[in-house]
Amino acid sequence: MPSRPNRFVVLRSLAATTTERRALCAVQNRLEQDLAPWTDRGAVEVIVTRLNLNFEIGRVSEIDARIRDNEFVEAVKGLPLAGIEAAARRFGAKTTLTAWDPKWRPNSAQFADEVRAGLIPLRTKLLHIRRVLEAEVYDPPTEADQARVAAEMARFARERAAFAEDADRARPTPTHIAEVREATFRAGVADLKRFDGHFALGDLMGRLDAKSGRGSAQAGRALPGAAASPRPAAGRERLFADARAAADLGAAALQAFRDDLSKDENTALATIFDDLIARVEAAAQRYVPPGDHASGARA
Known part of the structure; x- marks a missing residue:
């Protein structure tokens, strides 16, 4: 042998x-x-x-x-x-x-x-x-065995040629890899800005600011001693719940992206994510139930 x-x-x-x-x-x-x-x-x-x-x-x-x-x-x-x-x-x-x-x-x-x-x-x-x-x-190999061996050898030769061709190709540079990661990150942030497929998270927060405590506090300062007019509670509670859910969802998604970036040791993108998470959590703290907001305003 x-x-x-x-x-x-x-x-x-x-x-x-x-x-x-x-x-x-x-x-x-x-x-x-x-x-x-x-x-x-x-x-x-x-x-x-x-x-x-x-x-x-x-x-x-x-x-x-x-x-x-x-x-x-x-x-x-x-x-x-x-x-x-x-x-x-x-x-x-x-x-x-x-x-x-x-x-x-x-x-x-x-x-x-x-x-x-x-x-x-x-x-x-x-x-x-x-x-x-x-x-x-x-036993000596038959013609079918020889044909099968020849086909396997041809397949192996093709795979080796493809492997050699891939090895000769240019490797991606660290700059190109960083650009691709940043583009992926920005695409993910753009997806996070959409909530429930109907309106943007920023629009929801703006509408909530216009209808909740901040507007009431400004009205109180403009008209001292004036009593706050009653507002329908059901609509505000639903709006507060939607805003808080959107903020929590964005914070969780951003935190998941942040954990993945920590594994890759990408300091620049990790810093951007930390800033976004802090902003979303700060925005989420403003949207409390109407009863708690009213008691806070009275205090």
Whole structure:
């Protein structure tokens, strides 16, 4: 598999059959046993002693022979017993796989190298068997599959081209972003000035000022001692309620816009909103129920 070098695939027509897989499993088990590290030290000492006796010319003391054999045993520690025995036979027959002068007895390092060289074919065969047994079986793609893959690749190419085109476009500058936000803010303020779709909030406040406490106070100052003429209460109460509802609605909407601007850290627009909220709340405080206004005027 090109994308995964450690995985292998095989066509279904070329995959191993059940009988072949059983035979390969048997060979795999035997190779794994042959490549297992030795555990019987006595068997290794016998092989090493027999190897060194073939190269004895003079008499060697028992202590020297034991030290020499122990070096050979330690050199092949961790290697399989079958490989050690095969290497000893090759030294005896002078058919070694590594470079060696038959005139001289091999040392422990040469013997270990010969054992490892003899294990290479076994390990290669075991690796090949494992690849065959672990390979993923697949069916070759049909023409419909190939067409679907080609269409998906074309779609991906178009998306990449569009993405590259968008990346090449000019980014909006901070000045342009600020202008767009200010235009949006002014459009929202213009919408807030409309109440109930019939008349503007400013017109409603002006009419209320003309008909309520401010006009009464001015009339009282113009005509001292004159009694205030009674006015119909129902119309004034409805007018006061509409004005107060409009003021509360405008204050709440402005506060919502103000909170959003605080998240964006737009100080200039936030200051404008604070001023508008203060004005609307101050205007709303002037519109109290007629009874409360009258008592305030008397006080």
